[in-house]
Amino acid sequence: MKYDVIVMGAGHNGLVAAAYLAKAGKRVLMLEAADEIGGATASVRAFKEYDALLSRYSYLVALLPDQIIQDLGLNFETISREVSSFTPYKKEGKDFGLHISRVWDKETEDSFIELTGSAHEGKAWQEFYSEVEKFAQKMAPTFLEPLRTRREMKTLIGQDSTWEYLVEKPMAEVIQSKFKDDLVRGVVLTDALIGTFASAQSIQSNICFLYHLMGNGTGEWKVPRGGMISLVNELERIVQSAGVEIRTDAEVTQVSTDSVGVRVQTKKGDSFTAEFLLSNAAPAHLDRIRGKKSESALSGSQIKINMLLRTLPRLKSGADSRRAFSGTFHINESYSELEDAYVTAAKGEIPKHAPSEMYCHTLSDPSILSEELAQQGYHTLTLFGLHTPAELFETDPESSKKIAVQRCIDALNSYLIDPLESVLAKNSDGSLCIETKSPLDLEKDVRLPGGNIFHRDLTFPFKEEGDAQIWGVETDDPRIFICGAGAQRGGGVSGIPGHNAAMAVLAKG
Ligand SMILES: Cc1cc2nc3c(=O)[nH]c(=O)nc-3n(C[C@H](O)[C@H](O)[C@H](O)COP(=O)(O)OP(=O)(O)OC[C@H]3O[C@@H](n4cnc5c(N)ncnc54)[C@H](O)[C@@H]3O)c2cc1C
Incomplete structure (x- = not known):
């Protein structure tokens, strides 16, 4: 042979x-x-008239072990983001944002206090994620070794109470017991849902959570340079x-x-x-x-929206857009909004308050833009909409996609001074530089069954x-x-x- x-x-x-x-x-x-x-x-020039190379599907990297990069001698670099996440919210008619830095700092602490009125949630956050990180540091290296049994893995990790809430009981339990604020609960829950059509009540959300927090033992999602x-x-x-x-x-x-x-x-x-x-x-x-x-x-349950902007929109909260959009920007992702959206989608309807998250690649890595576009202040935005399973698009794929996109845009616009439409770049025919991939598109374009980003x-x-x-x-x-x-x-x-x-x-x- x-x-x-x-x-x-x-x-x-x-x-x-x-x-x-x-x-x-x-x-x-x-x-x-x-x-x-x-x-x-893949990365593509999604808008032919502009020299901007967008990561059309996947966009951030956490799970690729450093060992593989070293074993294969890959010249591939990922960039840390100073801001982990920013979640805009409204309180008594005013706009604010929950800012969380990658490394805990005073700005993060103050932001938790501004949202919740006390230091409790911030402390709970630090305790929870330090337990998860200890867990990840033991579990991550096993990914490149023969499979262990459940019992062997539990013994290796040795954190029985963390094991209990991360593996044995649905995510809803630990989130509700450790956190009191709906918005904070939601930020935790998102990692249990990305790419997975599940409720916080389902063990499927634990599995998704583990994958999102285990990468290289830190769970840090980084920007791939280029x-x-x-x-x-x-x-x-x-x-x-x-x-x-x-x-x-x-x-x-x-x-x-x-x-x-x-x-x-x-x-x-x-x-x-x-x-x-x-x-x-x-x-x-x-x-x-x-x-x-x-x-x-399960079929895929997300829509991916790729955008090119002339300039970053300003935020009603007054937060600096360059910082807020460099981390993961959560929209309509409080715990109750996520659970409501799941229930609505499971009934066969596109959620009215579409939950999604977004980030700007070019704030960390402008190399995907031509020098000319970078100098003119252009930026890319990547939006990942949750709880939009393939079944919602089957009857009328194009109209359903339009509705889903418009709901995501409306949700985002409610936090912006400059509506998204006013800052999106335009093609010479006047159309906006925005492309959307529904689960059905993913099946057609990249053969993901039902648009499932994890293949199954x-x-x-x-x-x-x-x-x-x-x-x-x-x-x-x-x-x-x-x-x-x-x-x-x-x-x-x-x-x-x-x-x-x-x-x-x-x-x-
Ligand atoms: C919109 C979206 C956003 C995502 N975001 C992220 C992210 O930010 N970070 C992250 O870690 N993951 C993300 N993911 C998931 C991640 O991209 C995938 O899980 C991963 O890329 C799968 O890689 P793979 O090599 O296993 O398979 P694929 O990338 O699916 O490649 C499989 C290949 O097999 C080919 N193929 C299929 N059938 C045949 C056949 N019969 N003959 C020959 N070739 C065939 C396909 O054409 C394809 O090239 C995202 C996925 C999507 C769709």
């Missing part, structure tokens, strides 16, 4: 797997269905120098295995054989190609007793492994399933 391993899909995880395998001496072929590699880690494309470019450089063959416009449509190896066929009719197949495609797509029935999974429901990063999985990448066929977000410990921009699938293959000799 010409190849040892075929990797189906060249998202960042497929590239990570290929890099580890090729560096270990394996002959690797990558088959990517799209014209470009990178999958959901945008997401810089990660893909670096991975491409590494795999090519290691001799990996990449074919684009090569959708795999058939896979079969026997005692000798695996054979794949592409839509164009080419066929290839190898000892092993790694699937970077979502498990549901792999099942379909293999003619198998898939487990049911996230699962805890440990296994139950009796589970035969070793790396969380194994399938029912010993020649086929999952190397993408759909593996256990998979979702997000992490490279972890790519690394783990490569380790599973290398263990076979």
Whole structure:
């Protein structure tokens, strides 16, 4: 056989797997269905008349272990944000904002007191997140090791009460017991919901929370310098120098295995054989190609809005826009608003008070703009709207998208002096520089099943007793492994399933 391993899909995880395998001496072929590699880690010139390279889908990085960057020799940098988050709110007819710095400081403390009238919530915040960070520091390194069982993981971490509230009981319980303020509760809850259609009452929200807080043991979400494309470019450089063959416009449509190896066929009719197949495609797509029935999974539940601005809008609260938008800017994300939005969406309606969060990449990293645009004060904004599951868009995709976008804009505008429409850049035909991706668009553009950004429901990063999985990448066929977000410990921009699938293959000799 010409190849040892075929990797189906060249998202960042497929590239990570290929890099580890090729560096270990394996002959690797990558088959990517799209014209470009990178999958959901793409950057594009979304508005053709402007030289601005936006991270079209994923936009911040926390989960990619430093170890992978070092092992592969990636020249990829992420930038810390001084402001962690800013949440505008109204009290007695006036506008304010809850400012939270990345490192606890006087401004943060005062901001909590301004919101709640006492130091209690600020103290509770520091205690809670220091427990979570201790937990993360023990759990994160295990992501690049064979799976532990639930019991082994609990013993390793050794924080039984934290384990109880982060793993065993729904997030609602710990949030309600530790925090009293609805807005503060909401800021905590958002990390349990991003990309996941769940209520705080569901254990699914705990899993999502763990993924969002575990990255590199700190859970810090950083800005990729140069945008997401810089990660893909670096991975491409590494795999090519290691001799990996990449074919684009090569959708795999058939896979079969026997005692000798695996054979794949592409839509164009080419066929290839190898000892092993790694699937970077979502498990549901792999099942379909293999003619198998898939487990049911949650669909995606977010809309992503990418924008180019002539200038940053001013805030009614008087806060400096350059600081407020550099962190995560929460809109309609109090605890009760999030829970109400979930209930409304679950009934099949687009939430009226659309919860979303937003950040400005160019405040941390102007390199994604041409010098000319940067000098003129242009900025990008990335909005991620929650609780908008794929089902809400099915009957009338375009009208539903318009409604969802308008609700997000209206919510944001209620905190702005300058309405968003007045600061958005315009194309020469007068249209505004704003693009929206619904879950249905994500299915069509990047093959995410139902628009699920994690390929399927996230699962805890440990296994139950009796589970035969070793790396969380194994399938029912010993020649086929999952190397993408759909593996256990998979979702997000992490490279972890790519690394783990490569380790599973290398263990076979
Ligand atoms: C809107 C949005 C925002 C997000 N924001 C963030 C964020 O800020 N931070 C973060 O960590 N994560 C974020 N995510 C999640 C993250 O982007 C994904 O979980 C991650 O990129 C998945 O990477 P992957 O390599 O496993 O798969 P993908 O990037 O999905 O790549 C899979 C590849 O396989 C190819 N493929 C599929 N089927 C076939 C086939 N039959 N033959 C050949 N090729 C095939 C696809 O074309 C694709 O290129 C976001 C995702 C979305 C959609």
